Amino acid sequence: xxxxxxxxxxxxxxxxxxxxxxxxxxxxxxxxxxxxxxxxxxxxxxxxxxxxxxxxxxxxxxxxxxxxxxxxxxxxxxxxxxxxxxxxxxxxxxxxxxxxxxxxxxxxxxxxxxxxxxxxxxxxxxxxxxxxxxxxxxxxxxxxxxxxxxxxxxxxxxxxxxxxxxxxxxxxxxxxxxxxxxxxxxxxxxxxxxxxxxxxxxxxxxxxxxxxxxxxxxxxxxxxxxxxxxxxxxxxxxxxxxxxxxxxxxxxxxxxxxxxxxxxxxxxxxxxxxxxxxxxxxxxxxxxxxxxxxxxxxxxxxxxxxxxxxxxxxxxxxxxxxxxxxxxxxxxxxxxxxxxxxxxxxxxxxxxxxxxxxxxxxxxxxxxxxxxx
Amino acid sequence: xxxxxxxxxxxxxxxxxxxxxxxxxxxxxxxxxxxxxxxxxxxxxxxxxxxxxxxxxxxxxxxxxxxxxxxxxxxxxxxxxxxxxxxxxxxxxxxxxxxxxxxxxxxxxxxxxxxxxxxxxxxxxxxxxxxxxxxxxxxxxxxxxxxxxxxxxxxxxxxxxxxxxxxxxxxxxxxxxxxxxxxxxxxxxxxxxxxxxxxxxxxxxxxxxxxxxxxxxxxxxxxxxxxxxxxxxxxxxxxxxxxxxxxxxxxxxxxxxxxxxxxxxxxxxxxxxxxxxxxxxxxxxxxxxxxxxxxxxxxxxxxxxxxxxxxxxxxxxxxxxxxxxxxxxxxxxxxxxxxxxxxxxxxxx
Numbered sequence: 001x002x003x004x005x006x007x008x009x010x011x012x013x014x015x016x017x018x019x020x021x022x023x024x025x026x027x028x029x030x031x032x033x034x035x036x037x038x039x040x041x042x043x044x045x046x047x048x049x050x051x052x053x054x055x056x057x058x059x060x061x062x063x064x065x066x067x068x069x070x071x072x073x074x075x076x077x078x079x080x081x082x083x084x085x086x087x088x089x090x091x092x093x094x095x096x097x098x099x100x101x102x103x104x105x106x107x108x109x110x111x112x113x114x115x116x117x118x119x120x121x122x123x124x125x126x127x128x129x130x131x132x133x134x135x136x137x138x139x140x141x142x143x144x145x146x147x148x149x150x151x152x153x154x155x156x157x158x159x160x161x162x163x164x165x166x167x168x169x170x171x172x173x174x175x176x177x178x179x180x181x182x183x184x185x186x187x188x189x190x191x192x193x194x195x196x197x198x199x200x201x202x203x204x205x206x207x208x209x210x211x212x213x214x215x216x217x218x219x220x221x222x223x224x225x226x227x228x229x230x231x232x233x234x235x236x237x238x239x240x241x242x243x244x245x246x247x248x249x250x251x252x253x254x255x256x257x258x259x260x261x262x263x264x265x266x267x268x269x270x271x272x273x274x275x276x277x278x279x280x281x282x283x284x285x286x287x288x289x290x291x292x293x294x295x296x297x298x299x300x301x302x303x304x305x306x307x308x309x310x311x312x313x314x315x316x317x318x319x320x321x322x323x324x325x326x327x328x329x330x331x332x333x334x335x336x337x338x339x340x341x342x343x344x345x346x347x348x349x350x351x352x353x354x355x356x357x358x359x360x361x362x363x364x365x366x367x368x369x370x371x372x373x
Numbered sequence: 374x375x376x377x378x379x380x381x382x383x384x385x386x387x388x389x390x391x392x393x394x395x396x397x398x399x400x401x402x403x404x405x406x407x408x409x410x411x412x413x414x415x416x417x418x419x420x421x422x423x424x425x426x427x428x429x430x431x432x433x434x435x436x437x438x439x440x441x442x443x444x445x446x447x448x449x450x451x452x453x454x455x456x457x458x459x460x461x462x463x464x465x466x467x468x469x470x471x472x473x474x475x476x477x478x479x480x481x482x483x484x485x486x487x488x489x490x491x492x493x494x495x496x497x498x499x500x501x502x503x504x505x506x507x508x509x510x511x512x513x514x515x516x517x518x519x520x521x522x523x524x525x526x527x528x529x530x531x532x533x534x535x536x537x538x539x540x541x542x543x544x545x546x547x548x549x550x551x552x553x554x555x556x557x558x559x560x561x562x563x564x565x566x567x568x569x570x571x572x573x574x575x576x577x578x579x580x581x582x583x584x585x586x587x588x589x590x591x592x593x594x595x596x597x598x599x600x601x602x603x604x605x606x607x608x609x610x611x612x613x614x615x616x617x618x619x620x621x622x623x624x625x626x627x628x629x630x631x632x633x634x635x636x637x638x639x640x641x642x643x644x645x646x647x648x649x650x651x652x653x654x655x656x657x658x659x660x661x662x663x664x665x666x667x668x669x670x671x672x673x674x675x676x677x678x679x680x681x682x683x684x685x686x687x688x689x690x691x692x693x694x695x696x697x698x699x700x701x702x703x704x705x706x707x708x709x710x711x712x713x714x715x716x717x718x719x720x721x722x
Contacts, residue, residue: 072601092604099605105598109620109698118616119606170606 056227278338591625
């Protein structure tokens with residue numbers, strides 16, 4: 001990738017305190033469609049230059065939130081501030097924000113070049129400068145040779161790049177991306193994920209990304225806002241979200257997780273909890289989603305579960321159902337004696353067990369998390 | 374089926390029609406050996422896919438040939454026949470065309486008709502486009518109902534709609550009655566009916582839905598994301614209309630205008646009922662009188678042929694323009710011409 005055109009806005013480092021350099025502030029946003037509440041009292045500060053992802057299942061309110069930031073939807077109540085000034089009443093064409101649409105939304109009656117130059121023409125930028133900037137933008141997405149083509153003559157991946165160039169050529173402060181990679185095949189999607197991340201760091205433009213693909217979110221984001229029923233269930237960096245899910249929902253949504261049902265749960269001192277699974281006691285770190293007296297689950301990732309050398313405290317007897325070799329790892333599916341399923345990634349150096357074998361498994365105490373519903 | 378029929382003629386279960394008959398036959402108490410319900414020739418035809426295809430395609434082709442191509446050929450042939458002492462003689466001549474183009478009446482009538490049609494087209498477009506726009510983008514609830522409200526008049530007999538204008542514009546008509554009631558006039562106004570303008574008004578009324586349908590079809594097919602993308606790229610609502618919606622709707626505009634122009638240019642009922650001395654004579658009225666009153670079939674045929682050529686040229690041109698302006702991309706959309714657009718407009722939700 002060639003270096004991008006110089007931007008008037010110099011890239012700003014992520015500030016430690018996002019109150020100082022937050023570019024967008026969402027304050028108590030609520031959006032109702034008739035009886036349905038799509039976004040339910042959502043507040044969030046977005047730092048200048050960061051890559052923030054709204055992650056969630058369909059209907060969780062992520063796209064509605066993005067559309068409110070773009071200006072396509074008016075919030076029922078709440079405010080959107082851009083650098084401290086309210087932009088809530090502004091129509092989309094008066095916001096210094098551009099969008100890459102899920103369907104790309106390229107203008108079919110214009111060439112690639114005219115598509116990319118559209119925003120500049122509408123803003124009355126001088127012709128000579130438009131030509132120069134359009135060329136630069138097309139170079140940036142490696143489509144310099146296709147300027148005269150019509151959008152329909154391009155492949156899906158190329159159309160996606162045109163849509164990206166059409167937004168970035170305007171040098172917006174904030175770029176919104178609404179599942180832009182959804183229609184691409186896996187290989188191209190992986191490439192584009194890395195390219196988008198590089199562009200974000202290179203241009204210093206704030207990227208706000210919407211996806212339902214948790215892997216995509218983990219790959220690209222500085223921070224992820226995991227949405228559920230119009231609210232943010234967890235807001236954190238990808239690693240923290242993966243390793244320290246705050247609730248059963250997050251643990252289940254992000255990556256692969258064993259959620260072991262407990263018959264009893266008791267809070268110990270600090271943030272520890274003692275859980276009873278299949279008649280055995282386990283310690284785990286308690287999350288705020290669990291309240292003593294309510295149902296609790298022990299969440300543990302398959303890669304943290306290992307076969308135990310002997311029966312002892314912190315180990316669980318299981319029966320092997322199947323061992324599936326997937327290339328990188330061997331996934332062993334088991335049933336817990338006393339009910340429930342458990343999956344573990346089998347150590348590569350050991351021979352995988354046969355179906356029907358019984359064995360003991362264990363995991364580091366700090367990897368187990370006590371989550372509530 | 375008789376016992377003599379060849380073994381290869383057993384009904385194949387893959388064909389739904391034959392499966393039915395097979396079931397029926399199996400259910401018969403007489404058993405398969407007595408299956409004599411169908412005549413032999415049917416089995417003979419079914420066993421021969423080529424003949425089946427020929428029958429299937431032959432019917433519509435024959436229909437078009439007998440009812441459309443032959444009449445056109447007869448018309449074309451008649452335009453070269455001679456009329457001597459009021460009798461048709463089958464002797465080839467260019468006399469009719471010479472007279473057609475040599476007499477000012479015929480070209481002038483064609484031009485006059487085109488003028489009327491042009492005015493109808495312009496006004497119908499000015500009425501239909503905003504209405505189609507409102508229907509496609511602004512009406513959220515009851516959109517089908519509103520669309521039907523525009524289309525339903527097409528089911529009312531043409532004659533009824535033309536006569537309705539007689540009732541409205543006539544000397545003792547509704548309009549005059551209203552003007553008198555409002556004390557705006559003392560005596561009924563007579564220039565309303567039997568004038569060029571009455572014809573134009575009636576034709577506008579009759580052909581505006583035809584203009585609306587293709588425009589609505591293309592407007593409705595514009596993805597909402599395109600308008601949002603335009604606004605996202607700093608275009609105001611007017612600029613979005615000017616640079617995105619309008620260009621994308623032009624194929625529909627061309628289709629709609631072709632409809633209203635071609636149909637109103639060929640109209641003879643509205644000018645016959647509502648036209649005055651100046652306007653009872655549009656080109657189709659001329660053809661009607663040449664065939665019916667003057668009994669000059671050859672000249673009537675010649676005028677018809679000229680009109681046919683003009684109309685086909687126009688349709689061909691419109692189709693060319695539509696195809697060139699249709700950017701939507703998919704081959705199916707690109708082939709959507711005037712007729713296709715109307716079909717889509719009617720069927721779309």
